Amino acid sequence: MDIKNPLYKNQGIHVVCSLFTVNEGKVRILLALRSNEPYSNKWMLPSGAVYNNEDCETAMKREMIEKTGIDNIYIEQFHVFSNPKRSPLMRMIAIGYIGIINSDNLKIKKKTEKTQNVEWFELNDVPTDMAYDHREIFLKAKEALKVKILQTDILKTLLPKYFTMPELQNVYEIILEKNFDRRNFRKKFLQLDLLENTGKLQEIKGHRPAILYKFKENSKDII
Amino acid sequence: MDIKNPLYKNQGIHVVCSLFTVNEGKVRILLALRSNEPYSNKWMLPSGAVYNNEDCETAMKREMIEKTGIDNIYIEQFHVFSNPKRSPLMRMIAIGYIGIINSDNLKIKKKTEKTQNVEWFELNDVPTDMAYDHREIFLKAKEALKVKILQTDILKTLLPKYFTMPELQNVYEIILEKNFDRRNFRKKFLQLDLLENTGKLQEIKGHRPAILYKFKENSKDII
């Protein structure tokens, strides 16, 4: 490949992450507020350019730490966005990642020079006019998450250490955008033999408290 | 992004395709023979660099036409390969595609200046010492094909227009690397209501000829 051919020049490679978590029974995604042009003051998915001495996964984790202060996330690539006009300044190809973090592990570090103003949004509250094509990337990530929640063990990473059956069902319902029968859901999940009844109860007022479950240590896949 | 920062320089973007087809009841993949260094005389997956004015899908289709003479393929991205050492000359990120073509549509065009020496390999005959990391890409593409054959309608593209039930079962068995009961396989497939009995028979000698089926016009998804 002749790197001097103008057809190959000035192409950048970005990584971009849709980081999901669950807390208070809500599914949330992390957005960062842009302070510079273009798209100043618009929300975007955390993203950044790939260095030429690291693979994309390393780049994505590095960018997340630098830009959001969040470490120790689980990430998986899901789609490449390569429309030549997706960025107005130069041609940028974006490798899209789904990220998952357990809200118990959420300790936002001290701000650095690069840290952006970040916030967790409930999936329904994500703004529609995001920077670049990030709205499209977000929607595609949501779809990819549907598949992954059924076929992989990301649930274990997504949920806090202790959770109730109605919370678990709620996460499924939000992500898959459909409702389940309470009895069938519980029966199915318990017979998968992934959960352990901790014997503890949720602390809540006004109604009967739910049983707290956790994932069994050795449980791996849901399939 | 400051493109002059040395950390961002000299990164190339490739697309690389694992193109599958079925003929004579065999699943095959298209490889190209390298004539230049590095990896001279090794087999590789068809691939090439992305121009800065086209998206990756366009680039992949263009490269396939230029390098192999094959047009009208169905492609879908499946994984990005970004190990900084995957190419010895410069840092190249490869967007991996699965390609599917119906062997009826296989008319290799006239050779051009860029056309490489290409050949169809049965999956078991793919050489183990391919150029670059193409062996790894091929193996990962095979895994992605397993998922796609169960969850999408690529089967319709993969198979020739007319095919027999044993041929169809054989394609499943090769791709999924497991065997199915003849009666159950046929029953399941017929009740999916995707196939149409053409009333014609296979032309074959030495044993009972099989019924030729085709996909119904409007059949879409297998799920």
Add this chain to the structure above:
DNA sequence: TCAAAAGTGTTTATATTACACCCATGG
């Protein structure tokens, strides 16, 4: 004692698996 949400079992329908014999063809 009321409101709110959690917990629980049975029946029916559907899908999956296991399994063995006869059929059509060409040589």
Add this chain to the structure above:
DNA sequence: CCATGGGTGTAATATAAACACTTTTGA
């Protein structure tokens, strides 16, 4: 009439879906 591979049905089991009342808690 033999060898080769194609075609067929039924019973058993497992999985999924439908469905309504009782329990616990705090106010």
